[in-house]
Amino acid sequence: MSTPPIETPEAWEPATQLIRGGLTRSLYGETSEALFLTQSFVYESAEEADARFAGTSNGPQFVYSRYGNPTNQMFEEKLALLEGAELCRSTASGMAAISSALTGLVQAGDHILSGRALFGSCRWILDKHLPRFGVESSSVDGPDLDAWRAAIRPNTKVVFIETPANPLLEITDIAEVAKIAHEVGAKVVVDNVFATALYQQPLKLGADIVVYSATKHIDGGGRVLGGAILGKQTLMDEAYKDLLRHTGPALSPFNAWVMLKGMETLELRVDRATRSAAALADLVADHKATRRVFYPHRKDHPQYAVAKKQMSAGSTLLAFDLGTQAAAFNFLNALQIVDISNNLGDSKSLATHPTTTTHRSMSEEERLSVGVTPGCVRLSVGLEGLGDLSRDISRALDAA
Ligand SMILES: *Cc1c(COP(=O)(O)O)cnc(C)c1O
Numbered sequence: 001m002s003t004p005p006i007e008t009p010e011a012w013e014p015a016t017q018l019i020r021g022g023l024t025r026s027l028y029g030e031t032s033e034a035l036f037l038t039q040s041f042v043y044e045s046a047e048e049a050d051a052r053f054a055g056t057s058n059g060p061q062f063v064y065s066r067y068g069n070p071t072n073q074m075f076e077e078k079l080a081l082l083e084g085a086e087l088c089r090s091t092a093s094g095m096a097a098i099s100s101a102l103t104g105l106v107q108a109g110d111h112i113l114s115g116r117a118l119f120g121s122c123r124w125i126l127d128k129h130l131p132r133f134g135v136e137s138s139s140v141d142g143p144d145l146d147a148w149r150a151a152i153r154p155n156t157k158v159v160f161i162e163t164p165a166n167p168l169l170e171i172t173d174i175a176e177v178a179k180i181a182h183e184v185g186a187k188v189v190v191d192n193v194f195a196t197a198l199y200q201q202p203l204k205l206g207a208d209i210v211v212y213s214a215t216k217h218i219d220g221g222g223r224v225l226g227g228a229i230l231g232k233q234t235l236m237d238e239a240y241k242d243l244l245r246h247t248g249p250a251l252s253p254f255n256a257w258v259m260l261k262g263m264e265t266l267e268l269r270v271d272r273a274t275r276s277a278a279a280l281a282d283l284v285a286d287h288k289a290t291r292r293v294f295y296p297h298r299k300d301h302p303q304y305a306v307a308k309k310q311m312s313a314g315s316t317l318l319a320f321d322l323g324t325q326a327a328a329f330n331f332l333n334a335l336q337i338v339d340i341s342n343n344l345g346d347s348k349s350l351a352t353h354p355t356t357t358t359h360r361s362m363s364e365e366e367r368l369s370v371g372v373t374p375g376c377v378r379l380s381v382g383l384e385g386l387g388d389l390s391r392d393i394s395r396a397l398d399a400a
Contacts, residue, residue: 009021009081010081010084012081014082014197014198014267015267015268017078017081017082018078018082018263018264018265018266018267019264021077021078021081021082022073022074022075022076022077022078022079022080022081022260023074023078024070024073024074032261033071033074033257033260033261034070034071035071035253035254035257036069036070036071036253037071037253037254038065038069038253039064039065040063040064040065041060041062041063041064065250065253066245066248066250067245069250069253069256070253071253071256071257071260072090072250072251072253072256074256074260075090075226075228075251075256075257075259075260075263076088076089076090076228078260078263079197079212079214079218079228079230079263080230082197082198082263082266083197083201083203083210083230084201084203084204085203085210085230085231085232086231086232086233086236087230087231087232087233087236087237088228088229088230089228089229089230089236089240089244090214090226090227090228090250090251090256091226091227091228091229091244091249091250091251092225092226092227092249092250092251092252092255093213093215093225093226093227093249094119094193094211094212094213094214094215094216094225094226094227095121095122095125095213095227096227096249097211097212097213097227097228097229097249098119098121098122098125098189098191098211098227099125099129099249100229100240100243100244100247100249101189101209101211101229101240102125102126102130102158102160102189103130103133103243104239104240104243105157105158105187105189105209105239106130106135106157106158107134107135108133108134108135109134109135109155110135110136110155110156110157110158111135111136111137111138111153111155111156111157112126112130112135112136112137112156112157112158112159112160113137113138113139113140113148113151113152113153113156113158113159113160113181113186114126114137114138114139114140114159114160114161115139115140115141115142115160115161115162115163115165115170115172116139116140116141116142116369116370117142117162117165117166117168117170117370117371118139118160118162118165118166118191119162119166119191119193120358120359120361120362122160122162122191123362124361126139126160138151141369142161142162142163142165142170142171142172143170143171143172143173143302143303143306145173145176145177145180148176148177148180149180152180152181152183152184152186153184154184156181156184156186157185157186157187158186158187158188158189159177159178159180159181159186159187159188159189160189160190160191161174161177161188161189161190161191161207162190162191162193162194163190163191163194163195163200163310164194164195164296164307164311164315164317165194165370166194166354166358166378167319167352167354167358167359167372167376167378168294168319168370168371168372168376168378169194169294169295169296169301169315169317169318169319170294170302170303170370170371171296171301171303171306171307171310171311172303172306173303173306173309173310174188174190174200174202174205174206174207174310175205175206175310178205178206178207179206182206187208187209187235188202188206188207188208188209189207189208189209189210189211190202190207190209190210190211191211191212191213192210192211192212193212193213193216193217193345194315194317195311195315196217196218196266196270197210198266198267198270198271198312198313199270199274199311199312199313199314199315200310200311200312203230203231203232205310208231208232208235209229209230209231209235209236209239210229210230210231211227211228211229211230212227212228212230213226213227214226214227214228214259215227215343215345216343216344216345216346217266217269217270217316217345218259218262218263218266218345219258219259219262219345220262220265220266220269220345220346220347221258221262221346221347222343222346222347222348223258223262224252224254224255224258224259225255226251226255226256226259227251269347269383270316271313272383273316273381273382273383274313274314274315274316274381275386276381276383276386276389277295277314277315277316277317277318277379277381278295278297278298278314279386279390280318280379280381280386280389280390280393281293281295281298281314281318282298283390283393283394284318284320284393284397285298285300285320287394287397289322289323289327289331289397289398289400290320290321290322290397291320291321291322291323291375292320292321293318293319293320293321294318294319294320295314295315295318295319296311296314296315297311297313297314297315298314316344316345316380316381317344317378317379317380317381318378318379318381319376319377319378319379320376320377320379321373321375321376321377322375322376322377322397322400323375324374324375325353325355325356325374325375327375327400328353328355328374328375328376328377328400329353330396330399330400331351331377331396331397331399331400332351332353332377332396333399334395334396334398334399334400335351335392335393335396336392336395337349337384337388337389337392338350338351338379338389338392338393338396339351340352340353342357342358343380344378344380345380346380346382347382347383348382348383348384349379349380349381349382349384349389350379350380350382351377351378351379351380352377352378352380353376353377354367354372354376354378355367355372355373355374355376358378359372379393
């Protein structure tokens with residue numbers, strides 16, 4: 001009796017992809033993904049070594065863990081499946097992914113255009129690092145499409161977008177900016193950390209490359225650093241294959257293994273945290289201490305329509321303005337369950353004051369240009385009970 005074929009992994013639901021995708025079992029038939037903590041590989045014969053280096057081996061392809069590793073490969077295949085990408089390459093951190101993603105696409109004389117609200121280290125790469133190699137950059141107000149049109153140049157080779165952006169969850173229209181970029185032949189790179197592949201799939205919206213800090217929701221337990229670059233096979237091979245092999249920002253197989261286990265619960269965690277974040281955004285908005293709340297799927301978000309169009313749900317993060325730095329500090333110091341920390345995407349809820357932490361290296365003028373006022377607080381919502389979180393945050397707002 002023949003059974004009907006199960007759909008291919010590409011057709012599975014995200015939850016199934018996250019549990020079953022990329023799994024390659026060794027000859028021992030282990031249940032859980034194996035951890036291949038090895039630097040190099042040995043060959044049955046000189047001919048086999050020859051074939052592996054030539055890339056013509058019919059068996060395993062691995063030659064050295066800086067080039068690739070079976071545990072890392074399982075992580076890469078699982079994430080590629082979830083993202084709907086042809087290829088994923090893992091890196092040691094989110095910044096390793098982003099710096100390689102950008103440098104692999106440019107050379108001296110090229111220009112990179114980005115949204116103004118960016119993760120701090122990305123700003124440093126664009127403003128301080130790449131100019132040393134003759135690569136110029138400029139930035140625009142992300143939600144303003146006319147600003148993108150005006151700032152794009154004939155030599156713009158990369159358009160770099162973070163959406164929702166840190167820390168106020170500002171939204172940039174990926175599909176519209178991609179059209180503007182592609183008119184001059186620029187590649188679009190999207191930092192998709194805040195949305196995760198569950199809520200936003202930039203490649204389907206016209207982006208060429210997606211980057212992640214896997215340190216955040218993908219690990220989800222605040223344990224290890226990791227990152228990933230995803231895109232079409234040809235572009236990934238052209239731009240990154242040799243770059244990653246020879247510059248060596250390789251992910252530790254141990255960290256890949258931790259994140260493989262993290263991914264098994266990614267959908268459960270992100271779904272739970274997002275429900276809590278949406279409820280907490282309403283609670284914060286209704287409190288008299290709050291000047292303003294920022295949450296992508298609330299009607300009062302400045303880019304609500306774009307958020308609804310390109311994201312299937314809000315976010316596990318929210319931000320709000322309590323008016324003054326003193327009020328923000330009072331709020332943070334009154335929290336009893338939520339920790340004060342600059343990290344995000346953790347199972348523990350974490351609150352931060354961007355002005356004095358993540359965004360302190362910016363000038364006040366730069367901070368204000370992206371809306372980061374001294375009263376702003378960013379909250380990464382975790383997995384604690386919503387009742388406890390609500391009480392903790394209400395009490396802290398009373399103290400603000
Ligand atoms: C954390 C983060 C990064 C950097 O990732 P690391 O893993 O810390 O190197 C980049 N972009 C965004 C949006 C982030 O939140």
